[in-house]
Amino acid sequence: MTIQQGNKNTTNRFRRDSRNRRDQQPENEYLEKIIYVNRVSKTVKGGRHFGFSVLVCVGDENGSVGIALGKAKAVPDAVRKGFERARKDMVKVDLYKDTVPHPYIGRFGSAEVVIRPAAPGTGVIAGGASRAIFQALGVKDVLVKRIGSKNPVNIAKATMNALKAMRSVGTVAKHRNLAPVQVVTGKGE
Template identity: 70%
Template sequence: MATDNTNPTTPTAPTPTPTTPSGDHRDHRDHHGPRRDGPGRGRRDGRGRFGQDQAESEFVEKIIAVNRVSKTVKGGRHFGFSVLVCVGDQKGRVGIALGKAKAVPDAVRKGLEKAKKCLITVPLNKGTIPHPFLGKFGASSVMLKPAAPGTGVIAGGAVRAIFEALGVKDLLSKRIGSNNPVNVAKATWDALKKLRGVGDVAKMRGLTPGQVIFG
């Protein structure tokens, strides 16, 4: 007698029916709206990171000189760095400062923070200074003279860095005496603080700008 070896059919389990969550178990995102990820979440009101970068981008930052300094103590010598920097908006405002720290990046950061706190406004006349002037500091003197359009900035070292940050396009200059970059920069700073525009001179003399120019 033949034996039937066919396996009986296995019953299929019923497919579970998905249940709809009740109102008490709704997704928490329904309460707060869709989550926003990515760069679109930055603040643009000037108080966040985006606004801070935009505010700082208006200044041109230049390093004039980096000096390595040391201090001798009982246990040996301690080394540090002194960095002279200048900042300007290339629209008539400029500032210089000296930053000191044990590392160059920290010294640069301190110098830039100080320079931004001591900005001065310099009167400019068609891309050059309004009149000649001689600035002095220590053993350094810097002669500044206005130049015709197209001349360019005839200067070097600290003087060129300061006037590029200031936004001057044409200038004649001559350094007299010591070539120490710190003294030269401060002599240039002394001259810039004493420059006067036509409006300032007219106000001091009680005249109109036309009377100052044409007599």
């Protein structure tokens, strides 16, 4: 938009500045996924009061991930609360070549999640809550099998328990003051 000012054309500086500021806002550096939305109701004298709980996961697609449950009277508020809490509760996970370093069974309540490393090109073979977590984590190849409970909250927590417990060869070697080769071969001293 140009404005005639005397004899010369000038560009509307205010509109251009606001457009530039909007374009320069940093993009969200985290991948945010909504895993599960649950509506709950409380029956009171005047009728029903509805609330929502939302299970979300946040990850940087580079080895860090967090999950959280946000609760509120409206879905957007619950989602916002969940994402804020998930960002605070992020954990760093040891990965090995776009997959997990070793097989592990994660447990929470009656939910069990069997996690196994996969060959390159396999993809994320997982369902529901586990798939969202591994995508946010940045894992490209993994095999996951859910056993027991179908509750998405418990499955997500079982998956996180497994991921927190996984250790790469390098981490174990550093912890034991050994060379990585000694850890792999089992010759400790």
